[in-house]
Amino acid sequence: MRIATFNINGMNARLPALLDWLAETRPDVACLQELKTPHEKFPEAAIREAGYFPIWHGQKSWNGVAILARGGEPLEVGRGLPGDPEDEQSRYIEAIVDGILIACLYLPNGNPAPGPKFDYKLKWMERLIVHAKQLLDSGAPVVLCGDFNVIPTEADVYKPERWVDDALFRTETRAAFDRLMEQGWTDALRTMHPGETIFTFWDYFRNAYGRDAGLRIDHLLLSPALAPALKASNVDRDVRGREKPSDHAPTWIELDLGLQGK
Template sequence: MKVATFNVNGVNGRLSVLLRWLEQAQPDIVCLQELKAQQNKFPTAPLRGAGYEGIWHGQSRWNGVAILSKGSDPIETRRGLPGDVEGEHSRYIEAAVKGVFIGCLYLPKGNPARGPKFDYKLAWFDRLIDHPAALLATGAPVMLVGDFNVMPTELDVYKPERWVDDALFRPEVRRAYQGLLDQGWTDAIRSRHPGERIYTFWDYLRNAWGRNAGLRLDHLLLSPSLKDQLRDANVDREVRGWDKASDHAPAWVTLSKFPDN
């Protein structure tokens, strides 16, 4: 089973890129972030034509998350984190899909650091840490997937010395991410590529893509019951070079199949 995450940076404006990648990669489950589309503007018909059913939590102009499933309907279990203010940000959606609980998230960026937006990011991260702990306690197979807006280590950022005061790399944020892992989650890409520089994001500015000046912001975390099911994990980095591409590339894992798949 192949599970992927893709910050599409506008699901309608980059629909051709998304559909091309779906046809090429054939993931079984896909988590999308930054839909930038109202709830009634999600492109259900073309995605269904590509073989995918979905649930989504839209928001006009900003944010937005979705879970797609090939050939089956995701069963929604949660929309928003506990403690979220209703109607504020569309950043979390959760579903039971093909025998796995999937939490799809888009964590706030938080810049400028040491300000209200950074405080909001840390508070949202605290709520994120509390909720997955409850999911793990069930013993069910769970994945946390999406754009965490965190570079966990120096391997995850081009020229880390330039990012020390950025909200994506500040110690408080990296500690929060590590606290999440300490609950028992496995960072699938880092697990498969322990010493390798791997990026999922390249800015549109300063020829970042051409210079491979990237960041690893998109992560796929596996609960302990899924760790031994991990077969591979990587990034479809070539998608970033396509015409009208998002500034993110899809990241994915392959897992052993479950009995009810």
């Protein structure tokens, strides 16, 4: 089973690129972030024609998340991150696909920091930590994935000294992410590539992609029940170098579901 996460950075603007990638790689599940489209403008027909069954949580101009499943409708089990009924930003959706609970998230950027946006980011992370623990306590096989807007370590960023004061790399952000990981999640990409320089995002400016001046901020985290099933994980880096690309590249895992819990 192949599960991918991809911050598309504008669903309708990048639709041709998304469809090309889906046709080439055929993931069983694709989790998308930053749709930047109202709910009613999501290109459902095009996605279904490509062989995928979608659920999505849109928002005009900003945010937005979706889960696309190949071969059958995903069973939606959650929409919006619990913990703040006043939060109207479209950043979280959950579904069950082939017995796996897939949680797709777009964690707030938080810049400029310090400030209200950074405060919102940290509060959102606290809510995520609480909800993630509940998912683990359920014992279900879970993939928690998406654009976390978190650079976990210095190994995950080009020239870390330039990012010390950025919301993605501030000590408060990394400490919150560490607390999440301490619950027992497995960082799939780093597990499969422990010593490599491997990025998932390259800015549009200053030829960042050409210089490989990137960040690793797109993560796929596996619950203990699912971690033994991990076979492979990587980044479709070349997608970032194509015409009119997202500033992120798709990141994916392959699971052998027969090895769950073993």
